[in-house]
Amino acid sequence: MDFSRVELSTEDEEFQRQVRADLDRLVTEDVIAHDRETGENFHEGLHLALGDLGYLARDFNREADGGFSAVQRRIFDLEIGRAHAPWFHWPTTMMVARTLLKFADPDLLAEIMPSVLAGRTRLCLGYTEPEGGSDVATVKTKAVRDGDAWIINGAKMFTSNAHNAQYVFLITNSDPEAPKHKNLTMFLVPMDSPGVEVQGIRTVDGDRTNITYYSDVRVDDKYRIGEVNGGWAVLRDALNSEHGTVERNAEGLEKLATMTEHILLMAEAVDGVAAVAPVDDDAVAYRLGRAAARLEAALSAPAMSGRVLIAQTMRDTAPELMDILGAAASLPVATKGAADDGGAEYIFRLASPVGIYGGTLEIFRNMIAQQILGLGRPNYSPPIKR
Template sequence: MDFTRVELSDDDAAFQAEARRFLADIVTDEVRRRDRETGDNFDEAVHLALGAAGYLEGEYQPEDRGGFTRIRRRIWELEKRRAHVPWVTWGTTIMVARSVGAFGRPELVAEVLPKVLSGHVRMCLGYTEPEGGSDIATCKTRAVRDGDGWVINGSKMFTTGAHNCQYTFLITNTDPQAPKHKSLTMFLLPLDLPGVEIQGIRTIDGDRTNIVYYSDVRVDDKYVLGDVNNGWAVLRGPLDAEHGAVAGIPDGLQDIAIMAHQGGFMSAAVDAVAAQVAPTVDDGSVAYRLGRSAARMEASLSTPSIFGRVALAQTMRDIGPDLMDIAGPASMLPIETPGAADDGASEYLYRFAPLAGIYGGTLEVFRNMIAQHVLALGKPNYSPPRTAS
């Protein structure tokens, strides 16, 4: 018996066929080429088309409010990947939109959410700071009360998609004297306010992210999410979703782990290298190394929850160099370069893998989270070693 497939009803099969046709029409070779060149992982025309056709609303809303059924949600996720839909900005938007719905004032919800579902409003994550590392609770960006509003000063690193977004989900410090988790306030900050400056940064895999500067930015009180100095409560939901620490529904109709989408680049590289070397390989060591890479890949793709997030990112880092070595010197040529051994799949994996290990926090941070919250091993001790007296 094949346990990997769900028998689709006629209606669900028709939904799949229509979704595949629709995506093939709007996600063209030109869209994919432009996305590789810009590194944006976003295309406004595609995004607006998805909104106009109701796909964004179907993905955002729960089933009892007109959203996709569980099976159609899974179909949609897989068809988006098949078509290589530029998706990152929608990924951040949908996380933030849920917090806006839960913690935003009614007038803010009415202003923002309908335009999220039409595709005209996108939102990014204003978390990391230039000197803050993965501990975003050490936030130094200050928000100071000024009459009926606030004045914000500071900067954020790695605000991916900011140049294509209308709002940022901004963590600020509103009480520097308080303990760090009691000093935070979240804003849904409009990015067109005076004093906001967005500068692009290119990562090693060719993606674009941003550093965003906030200089005496004045924002109305209505853009505060939740209570002042209780921003951690607002932030926890999106953080848990980004970390893969959210319990899955036990029907199997979701990714096993949060990094499964990124794991697809690893699968593509293994398949491409295997296809390239298989017809000519007569070296047992090459076959062993290729098999070892494939086995590690399959194990990581089958690892659930936050464990899978670590396993997938670590495996990408480990097998990328092996795949390039197996494919030979021509594997150093990037995608769509004449003469590339595997159409650039392993070369891209090699450049992408280090970033997969820092998204949402470094692998070391996630290992500490597993140690503390799953294995109950306590917090790490970073104090200097004692010296003998």
């Protein structure tokens, strides 16, 4: 691994100054307060403003097509994190849009892509269902062909940002008789279609997500993504980028794993605790040092291993950080008397969903066992009675 520092060119330094200035201006206290209150990880004004300034298009496009260089992309990601910009809806939108480029009808792409890159159109993920999400190929939401259209019925759980999205990337069962993985069809369903209903739910870390219901939703065939009953290939493409198992470029500047932005929030929390903890106490110094070392290890682990280590480190370390500070560490941000302004307390609540969304830690551990360690499929049958 190459740990050398990247020398920024004059243009890169100027780019960094510009991004920082734009974010300082746009990520106002009101934007941060809105995010804290709503838990949406999205702010329409900010999203549209960054779209207007061309950042969304440049983030989406390859360098050869006018997009960021690898260094600029890295700078942009780090500055977005540093500014605490409510931002998760854009990576989701971008991930779906990249899959659409490979599988969607060119006319549909021409219809929606300019507006995606301008920030006016956002996309959300409709995979998980109330009866279970890990085995996503078992979805029960039905799509039945009706002439040039499809009729969709079902429900999806945890459709994050559905209330801010214009389309949901929806996986359906289009042939209940066909074998698993050969019965799925993917759609990009307009959220303003009659029969789509969105119901908000809040999670333990304050995030807003949704249950979405689909009752006799009529969707034109032009919104089908990929082949009829070929949805598994489309879904796999999108899941590979969500899982962070895609090939990385040679510059070594891409994120090593998904969710590194979460562990950077934990790095801030560790700094916050270190600023107020009695560090001359050897036990405190030892525990803080261990937290920092685990943080570095999580930040340095690639792909699925990094994904697991990030969430596990957050889960293991947040209670330790709170323990160092005592009872006042259980008070949340902006509360009088909070030991570290709620930094560790927030990581404690965030760590749990970080190990669930985008695939649970158990599922990732199974995938590491099978795909990296070659240990074969787990055996779920009951133990043999002797």
